Amino acid sequence: MKKAASVLLAVVVLGVAQVAMAQNPAVNTTTIRAVKAESLSISAAVVPDFAINAGGAESTQAENLAITTIWNLTPSRSKVDVCAGASNLVPASALTNPDTISASAVQISKDSGSSWATLNAGAGCNTSNVTVVNTYNLTAQTDRKSQTKVDTVQLKLAGLPANLQADEYTGTVTVYAYVQ
Amino acid sequence: MRHAIAAVCLGVLMCALPKPACAQSLTISANQLMFLLNQDPTPPQTLTITTTWQQASSDQLRVCLYMTEPMVGSPGNPTVISATSVQVNGIALGVGNGKPQCGVHGAQLISNTVVNGVGSRTDTPSVRLAGYPTTLEVDTYTGSINLVAIAY
Numbered sequence: 001m002k003k004a005a006s007v008l009l010a011v012v013v014l015g016v017a018q019v020a021m022a023q024n025p026a027v028n029t030t031t032i033r034a035v036k037a038e039s040l041s042i043s044a045a046v047v048p049d050f051a052i053n054a055g056g057a058e059s060t061q062a063e064n065l066a067i068t069t070i071w072n073l074t075p076s077r078s079k080v081d082v083c084a085g086a087s088n089l090v091p092a093s094a095l096t097n098p099d100t101i102s103a104s105a106v107q108i109s110k111d112s113g114s115s116w117a118t119l120n121a122g123a124g125c126n127t128s129n130v131t132v133v134n135t136y137n138l139t140a141q142t143d144r145k146s147q148t149k150v151d152t153v154q155l156k157l158a159g160l161p162a163n164l165q166a167d168e169y170t171g172t173v174t175v176y177a178y179v180q
Numbered sequence: 181m182r183h184a185i186a187a188v189c190l191g192v193l194m195c196a197l198p199k200p201a202c203a204q205s206l207t208i209s210a211n212q213l214m215f216l217l218n219q220d221p222t223p224p225q226t227l228t229i230t231t232t233w234q235q236a237s238s239d240q241l242r243v244c245l246y247m248t249e250p251m252v253g254s255p256g257n258p259t260v261i262s263a264t265s266v267q268v269n270g271i272a273l274g275v276g277n278g279k280p281q282c283g284v285h286g287a288q289l290i291s292n293t294v295v296n297g298v299g300s301r302t303d304t305p306s307v308r309l310a311g312y313p314t315t316l317e318v319d320t321y322t323g324s325i326n327l328v329a330i331a332y
Contacts, residue, residue: 030209030213030324030325031325032324034320035215
Protein backbone atom coordinates (compact mmCIF):
# COMPACT_ATOMS: atom_id res chain seq x y z
CA MET A 1 0.00 0.00 0.00
CA LYS A 2 2.82 2.39 0.81
CA LYS A 3 4.46 1.49 -2.50
CA ALA A 4 1.26 2.23 -4.37
CA ALA A 5 1.02 5.69 -2.80
CA SER A 6 4.58 6.53 -3.90
CA VAL A 7 3.86 5.50 -7.47
CA LEU A 8 0.71 7.63 -7.51
CA LEU A 9 2.64 10.60 -6.14
CA ALA A 10 5.32 10.31 -8.82
CA VAL A 11 2.75 10.16 -11.60
CA VAL A 12 0.94 13.25 -10.32
CA VAL A 13 4.11 15.32 -9.93
CA LEU A 14 5.46 14.38 -13.37
CA GLY A 15 2.15 15.27 -14.96
CA VAL A 16 2.03 18.71 -13.40
CA ALA A 17 5.62 19.49 -14.36
CA GLN A 18 4.96 18.65 -17.99
CA VAL A 19 2.02 21.06 -18.16
CA ALA A 20 4.12 23.83 -16.68
CA MET A 21 6.91 23.42 -19.22
CA ALA A 22 4.52 23.43 -22.14
CA GLN A 23 2.55 26.55 -21.28
CA ASN A 24 4.38 29.02 -19.13
CA PRO A 25 6.24 31.05 -20.13
CA ALA A 26 4.92 31.28 -23.68
CA VAL A 27 7.64 32.10 -26.18
CA ASN A 28 7.55 32.94 -29.85
CA THR A 29 9.47 34.96 -32.41
CA THR A 30 8.51 37.44 -35.07
CA THR A 31 10.56 38.49 -38.05
CA ILE A 32 11.91 41.98 -38.50
CA ARG A 33 13.26 43.02 -41.89
CA ALA A 34 15.01 46.12 -43.15
CA VAL A 35 15.68 46.95 -46.76
CA LYS A 36 18.42 49.23 -47.97
CA ALA A 37 17.43 49.99 -51.55
CA GLU A 38 19.72 50.18 -54.55
CA SER A 39 20.65 53.48 -56.09
CA LEU A 40 22.05 54.34 -59.50
CA SER A 41 22.47 57.76 -61.06
CA ILE A 42 24.38 59.27 -63.94
CA SER A 43 25.09 62.80 -65.08
CA ALA A 44 27.22 64.55 -67.66
CA ALA A 45 29.06 67.84 -67.55
CA VAL A 46 28.24 70.45 -70.14
CA VAL A 47 30.33 70.00 -73.27
CA PRO A 48 32.07 73.23 -74.28
CA ASP A 49 30.97 74.72 -77.60
CA PHE A 50 32.62 73.39 -80.73
CA ALA A 51 33.97 75.86 -83.21
CA ILE A 52 33.62 75.11 -86.93
CA ASN A 53 35.57 77.09 -89.45
CA ALA A 54 33.85 78.24 -92.61
CA GLY A 55 33.85 75.28 -94.98
CA GLY A 56 35.47 73.08 -92.37
CA ALA A 57 34.69 69.37 -92.34
CA GLU A 58 35.51 69.02 -88.65
CA SER A 59 35.26 71.03 -85.49
CA THR A 60 38.46 72.89 -84.79
CA GLN A 61 39.13 70.88 -81.66
CA ALA A 62 37.86 68.04 -79.55
CA GLU A 63 36.09 68.69 -76.28
CA ASN A 64 35.89 66.61 -73.13
CA LEU A 65 32.72 64.92 -71.98
CA ALA A 66 32.88 63.96 -68.29
CA ILE A 67 30.31 61.38 -67.19
CA THR A 68 29.76 60.76 -63.48
CA THR A 69 28.07 57.53 -62.40
CA ILE A 70 27.14 56.83 -58.80
CA TRP A 71 25.78 53.57 -57.48
CA ASN A 72 25.17 51.45 -54.42
CA LEU A 73 24.07 47.98 -55.49
CA THR A 74 23.13 44.63 -54.06
CA PRO A 75 25.56 41.73 -53.92
CA SER A 76 23.70 40.06 -56.80
CA ARG A 77 24.76 42.70 -59.34
CA SER A 78 27.59 41.81 -61.70
CA LYS A 79 28.30 44.85 -63.86
CA VAL A 80 27.47 48.45 -64.72
CA ASP A 81 27.61 49.74 -68.28
CA VAL A 82 28.02 53.44 -69.04
CA CYS A 83 26.89 54.58 -72.48
CA ALA A 84 26.40 57.79 -74.45
CA GLY A 85 24.47 58.74 -77.56
CA ALA A 86 23.79 61.97 -79.43
CA SER A 87 20.89 63.63 -81.17
CA ASN A 88 21.04 65.67 -84.34
CA LEU A 89 22.23 69.24 -83.85
CA VAL A 90 19.63 71.72 -85.02
CA PRO A 91 20.20 75.37 -85.87
CA ALA A 92 19.11 78.22 -83.68
CA SER A 93 17.47 79.80 -86.71
CA ALA A 94 15.47 76.74 -87.58
CA LEU A 95 12.67 78.71 -89.19
CA THR A 96 14.99 80.10 -91.85
CA ASN A 97 17.88 77.61 -91.80
CA PRO A 98 16.97 74.06 -92.82
CA ASP A 99 20.49 72.70 -92.26
CA THR A 100 21.24 70.29 -89.44
CA ILE A 101 24.31 68.48 -88.21
CA SER A 102 23.52 64.79 -88.20
CA ALA A 103 24.10 62.82 -85.03
CA SER A 104 26.43 60.65 -87.10
CA ALA A 105 28.84 63.58 -87.21
CA VAL A 106 29.42 63.32 -83.48
CA GLN A 107 32.59 61.31 -82.95
CA ILE A 108 33.92 59.84 -79.72
CA SER A 109 37.42 58.92 -78.61
CA LYS A 110 38.02 56.82 -75.51
CA ASP A 111 41.81 56.92 -75.87
CA SER A 112 42.61 60.62 -75.74
CA GLY A 113 42.16 61.18 -79.42
CA SER A 114 44.18 58.30 -80.81
CA SER A 115 41.15 56.72 -82.44
CA TRP A 116 37.68 57.94 -83.22
CA ALA A 117 34.29 56.34 -83.84
CA THR A 118 30.78 57.53 -84.49
CA LEU A 119 29.07 58.01 -81.14
CA ASN A 120 25.78 56.49 -82.26
CA ALA A 121 27.25 53.54 -84.12
CA GLY A 122 26.87 50.90 -81.47
CA ALA A 123 24.48 49.39 -78.97
CA GLY A 124 24.59 48.93 -75.23
CA CYS A 125 22.85 49.81 -71.99
CA ASN A 126 19.79 48.02 -73.36
CA THR A 127 19.44 50.56 -76.15
CA SER A 128 20.75 51.29 -79.63
CA ASN A 129 22.59 54.20 -81.28
CA VAL A 130 25.08 54.59 -78.46
CA THR A 131 28.69 53.90 -77.57
CA VAL A 132 29.56 51.86 -74.50
CA VAL A 133 31.92 54.25 -72.75
CA ASN A 134 32.92 51.87 -69.99
CA THR A 135 31.95 48.59 -68.36
CA TYR A 136 32.54 48.10 -64.65
CA ASN A 137 32.65 44.48 -63.58
CA LEU A 138 31.44 44.05 -60.01
CA THR A 139 33.32 41.25 -58.34
CA ALA A 140 33.69 42.41 -54.75
CA GLN A 141 31.66 44.28 -52.19
CA THR A 142 33.89 47.30 -52.70
CA ASP A 143 32.87 47.37 -56.38
CA ARG A 144 29.16 47.55 -55.57
CA LYS A 145 29.04 49.66 -52.47
CA SER A 146 28.83 53.48 -52.66
CA GLN A 147 30.86 53.92 -55.81
CA THR A 148 31.43 57.14 -57.75
CA LYS A 149 33.06 56.80 -61.14
CA VAL A 150 34.01 59.49 -63.63
CA ASP A 151 34.60 58.61 -67.27
CA THR A 152 36.06 61.29 -69.46
CA VAL A 153 35.94 60.88 -73.21
CA GLN A 154 36.51 63.28 -76.06
CA LEU A 155 33.98 64.38 -78.62
CA LYS A 156 34.39 66.13 -81.91
CA LEU A 157 32.31 66.84 -84.99
CA ALA A 158 33.45 65.32 -88.27
CA GLY A 159 32.13 64.80 -91.79
CA LEU A 160 30.40 68.15 -91.81
CA PRO A 161 29.04 69.44 -95.12
CA ALA A 162 31.24 72.15 -96.58
CA ASN A 163 28.24 74.33 -97.32
CA LEU A 164 26.79 74.19 -93.79
CA GLN A 165 25.08 77.49 -93.14
CA ALA A 166 26.65 79.67 -90.52
CA ASP A 167 24.56 79.35 -87.37
CA GLU A 168 24.56 78.02 -83.86
CA TYR A 169 23.68 74.32 -83.80
CA THR A 170 22.54 72.60 -80.65
CA GLY A 171 22.06 68.94 -79.86
CA THR A 172 21.88 66.64 -76.88
CA VAL A 173 24.20 63.97 -75.58
CA THR A 174 22.30 61.42 -73.53
CA VAL A 175 24.19 59.28 -71.04
CA TYR A 176 23.01 55.93 -69.72
CA ALA A 177 23.93 53.73 -66.80
CA TYR A 178 22.73 50.15 -67.01
CA VAL A 179 23.19 47.63 -64.24
CA GLN A 180 22.99 43.86 -64.56
CA MET B 181 -2.29 7.32 8.56
CA ARG B 182 -0.35 6.26 5.51
CA HIS B 183 -2.81 8.08 3.29
CA ALA B 184 -2.50 11.18 5.40
CA ILE B 185 1.29 11.18 5.12
CA ALA B 186 1.08 10.68 1.37
CA ALA B 187 -1.41 13.52 1.05
CA VAL B 188 0.79 15.86 3.05
CA CYS B 189 3.80 14.95 0.94
CA LEU B 190 1.84 15.63 -2.24
CA GLY B 191 0.75 18.99 -0.93
CA VAL B 192 4.29 19.97 -0.03
CA LEU B 193 5.61 18.99 -3.42
CA MET B 194 2.84 20.82 -5.27
CA CYS B 195 3.56 24.00 -3.32
CA ALA B 196 7.27 23.62 -3.96
CA LEU B 197 6.66 23.70 -7.69
CA PRO B 198 6.76 27.16 -9.30
CA LYS B 199 3.39 28.82 -9.59
CA PRO B 200 3.54 28.87 -13.41
CA ALA B 201 2.53 25.23 -13.15
CA CYS B 202 -0.98 26.54 -12.52
CA ALA B 203 -1.16 28.13 -15.96
CA GLN B 204 -3.46 26.13 -18.17
CA SER B 205 -2.62 27.82 -21.44
CA LEU B 206 -0.66 30.84 -22.52
CA THR B 207 0.24 31.95 -26.03
CA ILE B 208 1.94 34.96 -27.57
CA SER B 209 2.35 36.10 -31.16
CA ALA B 210 3.04 39.26 -33.15
CA ASN B 211 3.04 40.63 -36.67
CA GLN B 212 6.17 40.91 -38.79
CA LEU B 213 7.84 44.25 -39.39
CA MET B 214 9.63 45.69 -42.40
CA PHE B 215 11.56 48.95 -42.58
CA LEU B 216 13.05 50.92 -45.43
CA LEU B 217 16.48 52.22 -44.59
CA ASN B 218 16.17 55.58 -46.31
CA GLN B 219 16.36 57.66 -43.15
CA ASP B 220 17.78 57.32 -39.65
CA PRO B 221 15.85 56.81 -37.48
CA THR B 222 13.25 55.09 -39.58
CA PRO B 223 9.61 56.06 -39.15
CA PRO B 224 8.19 53.98 -36.28
CA GLN B 225 5.98 50.99 -36.89
CA THR B 226 3.56 49.33 -34.52
CA LEU B 227 4.28 45.84 -33.32
CA THR B 228 0.96 44.26 -32.40
CA ILE B 229 1.52 41.61 -29.75
CA THR B 230 -1.40 39.34 -28.93
CA THR B 231 -1.31 37.32 -25.73
CA THR B 232 -4.01 34.82 -24.80
CA TRP B 233 -4.44 32.94 -21.55
CA GLN B 234 -6.59 30.52 -19.70
CA GLN B 235 -5.71 30.78 -16.04
CA ALA B 236 -7.10 28.88 -13.11
CA SER B 237 -6.27 31.70 -10.72
CA SER B 238 -5.52 35.38 -10.66
CA ASP B 239 -1.98 35.83 -11.95
CA GLN B 240 0.41 38.56 -12.89
CA LEU B 241 1.05 38.49 -16.63
CA ARG B 242 4.21 40.01 -18.05
CA VAL B 243 4.95 40.49 -21.72
CA CYS B 244 8.54 41.08 -22.81
CA LEU B 245 10.65 41.42 -25.95
CA TYR B 246 14.31 40.85 -26.63
CA MET B 247 16.80 40.14 -29.37
CA THR B 248 19.96 38.12 -29.09
CA GLU B 249 21.31 38.35 -32.63
CA PRO B 250 21.84 41.23 -35.06
CA MET B 251 19.90 41.60 -38.28
CA VAL B 252 21.96 40.10 -41.08
CA GLY B 253 21.98 40.40 -44.85
CA SER B 254 22.84 38.04 -47.66
CA PRO B 255 25.68 35.53 -47.30
CA GLY B 256 28.96 37.33 -47.82
CA ASN B 257 27.65 40.66 -46.63
CA PRO B 258 29.68 41.49 -43.52
CA THR B 259 27.59 44.49 -42.46
CA VAL B 260 24.83 43.97 -39.90
CA ILE B 261 22.25 45.94 -37.96
CA SER B 262 22.94 45.49 -34.28
CA ALA B 263 20.09 44.57 -31.94
CA THR B 264 20.80 47.80 -30.12
CA SER B 265 19.67 49.67 -33.24
CA VAL B 266 16.22 48.13 -32.84
CA GLN B 267 14.35 50.49 -30.55
CA VAL B 268 11.10 49.62 -28.82
CA ASN B 269 9.32 52.63 -27.35
CA GLY B 270 12.60 54.48 -27.76
CA ILE B 271 14.69 51.94 -25.86
CA ALA B 272 17.22 49.72 -27.57
CA LEU B 273 16.36 46.03 -27.57
CA GLY B 274 19.04 43.81 -26.14
CA VAL B 275 19.82 46.37 -23.48
CA GLY B 276 16.69 46.58 -21.34
CA ASN B 277 17.01 48.15 -17.93
CA GLY B 278 19.87 45.95 -16.82
CA LYS B 279 17.88 43.43 -14.81
CA PRO B 280 16.07 40.31 -15.93
CA GLN B 281 12.50 40.65 -17.18
CA CYS B 282 10.27 37.68 -17.88
CA GLY B 283 13.16 35.55 -16.74
CA VAL B 284 15.45 36.82 -19.49
CA HIS B 285 18.38 39.11 -18.82
CA GLY B 286 18.14 42.22 -20.97
CA ALA B 287 14.55 41.63 -22.06
CA GLN B 288 12.37 44.71 -22.27
CA LEU B 289 9.13 44.71 -20.28
CA ILE B 290 6.20 45.73 -22.43
CA SER B 291 3.27 45.20 -20.06
CA ASN B 292 2.56 43.91 -16.59
CA THR B 293 -1.08 43.20 -15.73
CA VAL B 294 -3.24 40.99 -13.56
CA VAL B 295 -5.21 38.39 -15.48
CA ASN B 296 -7.72 35.76 -14.54
CA GLY B 297 -9.88 33.20 -16.29
CA VAL B 298 -9.90 33.20 -20.07
CA GLY B 299 -8.83 36.27 -21.98
CA SER B 300 -6.45 38.05 -24.29
CA ARG B 301 -4.70 41.37 -24.51
CA THR B 302 -2.97 43.36 -27.20
CA ASP B 303 0.18 45.37 -26.69
CA THR B 304 1.24 47.81 -29.38
CA PRO B 305 4.75 49.07 -28.76
CA SER B 306 6.39 51.37 -31.29
CA VAL B 307 9.42 49.95 -33.07
CA ARG B 308 11.98 51.78 -35.15
CA LEU B 309 15.57 51.38 -36.30
CA ALA B 310 17.99 54.05 -35.13
CA GLY B 311 21.72 54.49 -35.26
CA TYR B 312 22.33 51.77 -37.79
CA PRO B 313 25.64 51.96 -39.68
CA THR B 314 25.81 54.37 -42.58
CA THR B 315 28.12 51.89 -44.27
CA LEU B 316 25.46 49.20 -44.59
CA GLU B 317 25.63 47.38 -47.88
CA VAL B 318 22.53 47.53 -50.05
CA ASP B 319 20.68 44.40 -49.03
CA THR B 320 17.71 43.02 -47.09
CA TYR B 321 18.51 42.49 -43.42
CA THR B 322 16.54 39.99 -41.37
CA GLY B 323 16.39 39.32 -37.66
CA SER B 324 14.15 37.85 -34.99
CA ILE B 325 12.42 39.54 -32.10
CA ASN B 326 11.78 37.11 -29.27
CA LEU B 327 8.40 37.36 -27.56
CA VAL B 328 7.84 36.13 -24.03
CA ALA B 329 4.67 36.00 -21.95
CA ILE B 330 4.92 34.72 -18.41
CA ALA B 331 2.23 34.32 -15.75
CA TYR B 332 3.20 33.92 -12.11
